[in-house]
Amino acid sequence: MTDQKNIKVNNIDDETRIDRWLKRRFPLLTQNFIENKLRRGLIKINHKKVKSNYQVLAGDVVSISKFSEKIFSKIKITKTKKFISKEIFSIFKNSIIYESLDFMVINKWTGISVQGVNKEEISIDDIINNIADKYSLVHRLDKDTSGLLIIAKNYKSAKVFGTLFRDQKIEKMYFAICQGVPKNLNSIVKLGINKKKSNKNLQTITKYKVVNKSNKISLILYKPLTGKTHQLRIVSKYLNCPIIGDSKYGNNKNYSKEQLMLNAFYLQFTFKNYQYEFNSILPKNILRFMKRVKLVFPKGAKIENLSKTF
Numbered sequence: 001m002t003d004q005k006n007i008k009v010n011n012i013d014d015e016t017r018i019d020r021w022l023k024r025r026f027p028l029l030t031q032n033f034i035e036n037k038l039r040r041g042l043i044k045i046n047h048k049k050v051k052s053n054y055q056v057l058a059g060d061v062v063s064i065s066k067f068s069e070k071i072f073s074k075i076k077i078t079k080t081k082k083f084i085s086k087e088i089f090s091i092f093k094n095s096i097i098y099e100s101l102d103f104m105v106i107n108k109w110t111g112i113s114v115q116g117v118n119k120e121e122i123s124i125d126d127i128i129n130n131i132a133d134k135y136s137l138v139h140r141l142d143k144d145t146s147g148l149l150i151i152a153k154n155y156k157s158a159k160v161f162g163t164l165f166r167d168q169k170i171e172k173m174y175f176a177i178c179q180g181v182p183k184n185l186n187s188i189v190k191l192g193i194n195k196k197k198s199n200k201n202l203q204t205i206t207k208y209k210v211v212n213k214s215n216k217i218s219l220i221l222y223k224p225l226t227g228k229t230h231q232l233r234i235v236s237k238y239l240n241c242p243i244i245g246d247s248k249y250g251n252n253k254n255y256s257k258e259q260l261m262l263n264a265f266y267l268q269f270t271f272k273n274y275q276y277e278f279n280s281i282l283p284k285n286i287l288r289f290m291k292r293v294k295l296v297f298p299k300g301a302k303i304e305n306l307s308k309t310f
Helices: 018-025 031-039 069-076 086-095 124-131 155-166 231-238 284-292 301-308
Strands: 004-008 043-045 061-065 096-099 103-108 146-152 171-179 186-195 200-214 217-224 262-271 274-279
Touching: 018 031, 018 043, 018 061, 031 043, 086 096, 086 103, 086 124, 096 274, 103 262, 124 146, 146 155, 155 262, 171 231, 171 284, 186 231, 200 231, 217 231
Parallel strands: 146 262
Antiparallel strands: 004 061, 043 061, 096 103, 103 146, 171 217, 171 262, 186 200, 200 217, 262 274
């Protein structure tokens, strides 16, 4: 038994509840065990006592006092795998747009979580755990957001991507279809997002550009320079242009039946001295809606030019 174990929170676990973080790392720990350790101050965040609903941030240090290799480390290597149907495996396989020995990029579909929050729900994490134990997530997308998602296929590549995301060396852009048109068509938003559960005010920076507009609906290209939960959805609401289909931050009943019109469209990064660039395949529901409201989507070189105008 050692006196204390310190673990730094990585990028993929940013804004995750501490009890969920512990269960992901040590899957067989019970909620009562975790609550007891937190209450007694045997598990702390940055040397401070917290409650189970506290949200950890990338870079936080989780300190576990009286750390036991028998209780924790052996549990860590035990992975409980959910049953994945052939249909879901087929959808996942068809979503892969690039694959190498080190990583794959998938076109995540709307309605599937990246990491599961309950026993019944199937997530991308559940799927890749059934394919290979070495596969791991390196970033996240909201459940209702579609688009590009990177999956590392070994520990070394996961570490590289973790560093790239931390150092903001991965360029990301999103397309959103929003109700209304922002006052400024090309600008930058610096906004503090208050996280009630952790009592923290997170500073966010988002660049945006209105690409096209039609019938009081706008197609906005977003470039987030920070990566916080629901950042683009909150920024859209701040601009008084909520994303269509957003039941949490939008309130227009005319679009209440639409799925979230937010897509992680573009990724660019350098891996092993080679520059990669990916564009997502827009889901059919977004394309159908754009056709209905006569909103034109830019193609080919136009997208590259748009990225340079930020």
